[in-house]
Every structure is written in C-alpha cells, then in structure tokens.
Amino acid sequence: MAKVKMTVNGRQVGSECDDRTLLVHFLRENLGLTGTHVGCDTSQCGTCVVHMDGRSVKSCSILAAQAAGSDIVTIEGLASGGELHPVQAAFKANHGLQCGFCTPGMVMTSVDMIRRHGAALDEATVRAELEGNICRCTGYHNIVQSVLAAAAEMGGAKEAAE
Missing domain, CATH: 1.10.150.120 ([2Fe-2S]-binding domain)
Structure with a gap:
C-alpha cells in the first residue's frame, strides 16, 4: 500500500491505495469522482481521459503512484461556479x-x-x-x-x- 497525494480539481487530496492501482480507479473508487469512465482498461477507448499537469492523458494507462504530486483535472473540475466550460x-x-x-x-x-x-x-x-x-x-x-x-x-x- 502506498499513500498517494495529488491535487485534483484544485483540491489537495491523499489516499492509500495498492501500488498497482490505476489512476482511473483511484479517482473513481478512492475519491468518488465517477465522471471519469472505465471503458476498456487497455488505453483504446478514451473514456478515461483526464488532464495531468495540463495535458490530456488516458488515466487507465497511468498508475496512481505515477500521478503523485501532479495536478489532475477531471470532467467534474471543468465547470466553474455552476457554469459549464x-x-x-x-x-x-x-x-x-x-x-x-x-x-x-x-x-x-x-x-x-x-x-x-x-x-x-x-x-x-x-x-x-x-x-x-x-x-x-x-x-x-x-x-x-x-x-x-x-x-x-x-x-x-x-x-x-x-
């Protein structure tokens, strides 16, 4: 188990997870951010795209531990003040x-x-x-x-x- 800390949608977060936990599962299961979808787990479909340090990445191809210290933006973090991006x-x-x-x-x-x-x-x-x-x-x-x-x-x- 590893303690993973990162900034998600402008908020500092941290949670323990297994070393092999994918970022998509960390976001969904540990943080409850279910807007990032799991489609294929093989990096083919793109339903799991998030922004990591300002660039789009497929979160099913990145371990949560690899994203430690990064700034992550999910679909939930795009809207601002109730107004859609x-x-x-x-x-x-x-x-x-x-x-x-x-x-x-x-x-x-x-x-x-x-x-x-x-x-x-x-x-x-x-x-x-x-x-x-x-x-x-x-x-x-x-x-x-x-x-x-x-x-x-x-x-x-x-x-x-x-």
Whole structure:
C-alpha cells in the first residue's frame, strides 16, 4: 500500500491505495469522482481521459503512484461556479452526445486540443486527434462540430481555461 497525494480539481487530496492501482480507479473508487469512465482498461477507448499537469492523458494507462504530486483535472473540475466550460456547453448546444458514456473523455480531449491548436484548429485536425476516443452512438459529426464551435467561442485561444 502506498499513500498517494495529488491535487485534483484544485483540491489537495491523499489516499492509500495498492501500488498497482490505476489512476482511473483511484479517482473513481478512492475519491468518488465517477465522471471519469472505465471503458476498456487497455488505453483504446478514451473514456478515461483526464488532464495531468495540463495535458490530456488516458488515466487507465497511468498508475496512481505515477500521478503523485501532479495536478489532475477531471470532467467534474471543468465547470466553474455552476457554469459549464465552453467545451461542455458546445457539446450540449451542438448535440455532441447521445448516450454520454464517451462524453467526459471527448470533452477532456477537446479542451486540451483547443489549448494546443488554438486558431489553427480545423475539422481534419479534430477528426485526427479524436481517433483515440471511441463513440459508438453519434458518428462523430456532431462531436466535431461541438469542438469547432467551442474553439470559435473561445476565440481560438491557445489556453482553454480550466
């Protein structure tokens, strides 16, 4: 057992966990943050994407102990003061979700994508960068439109404020 401490959604947290506990399970089981989903446990589907030190990562491929000392942002940490993050609002406005299972990972991936690409973000880039996130319901068209709408609303800013 290891005592793991990190900052999650702006709050210092710590909990004991087995050395082989994946970050996704630490967030869900130790911290009760169930917005980060477990889809495949093999890093294929992207439902478990969170931000670690400002970059999107698949939390099923990282041990909680490896994330010790890091700043983690989950889907629960995006909204501010009861107001949706622009990417969350764009997914809602553009019907970028159906069943919602993939949505947290898609949103977290998209926030990082907008941060990195800013005004250079286009449909081809969005489609290429979402290849690591699987959606079985929407066919991706509305997801891509949601990402582009959020990028436009955010002014193509290189910083997607978290």
